[in-house]
Amino acid sequence: MFNRLRFLVFFILSVVASMAQESGPTDTDTTRVVRAFIPSIYIDYGKLLTIPLANELKYEGGIELLFNEKIPLIIEVGSATLTPREVYANGDYEAKGQYLRIGTGVYNQWQLKNKFGLTMRYAVSKFDEVARLNSENINIDRTLSASYDRKDVSASWLELVFYTDQKLFSDTKIKDIFTIGMNLRYRYLLDYDIQTPDDVYAIPGYGRSFDESVPAMNVFLKVSF
Secondary structure (H helix, E strand, O other): OHHHHHHHHHHHHHHHHHHHHOOOOOOOOOOOOOOOEEEEEEEOHHHHHHHHHOOEEEEEEEEEEEEOOOEEEEEEEEEEEEOOOOOOOOEEEEEEEEEEEEEEEEEEEEOOOEEEEEEEEEEEEEEEEEEEEEHHHHOOOOOOEEEEEEEEEEEEEEEEEEEEEEEOOOOOOOOOOEEEEEEEEEEEEEEEOOOOOOOOOEEOOOEEOOOOEEEEEEEEEEEEO
């Protein structure tokens, strides 16, 4: 596990160093002025669209401070209620809580209208777990029931994130304000509060606890100032 983690850290540092040495825009516009500081806020609209279709309720947004249009400082916050049906055949399960990510990396400009980049983010989650088990749901003679209600369970992980975006409008007056984009994430679980006899199943913001690494994707709408 630790060998893979060291490789992941070394890989992103190498890529970030390489990207930082590259030139900026590939277009021929030599009059473009690079802004020293660009604050932005964004929301994950993909999670909002999937709420009616899934056994989960998720909200996520973030703040980005971009320096010299190259180095981002990213803070993301989210809230999730997960109710996967496959946990118990004879009961209900829910994991509910909040998560926070913070990270940085390097962006590069491409064709003035697009950016791409690579970042690493450290994430933490604090959540509650509730399970209600009842053997009446599986039609056996003797009624057995069990339950647990856990508070303030915590977890942490790293994320390697490939970032890409595109200006939403071509109008010169507003083209730098609205952006749509995508994050491709590779999550690597560091630690969580192991429980006995029934261990944690779902971690809000990460996924299933028994998956050491998890790929993910999210789409966002960003407003820059």
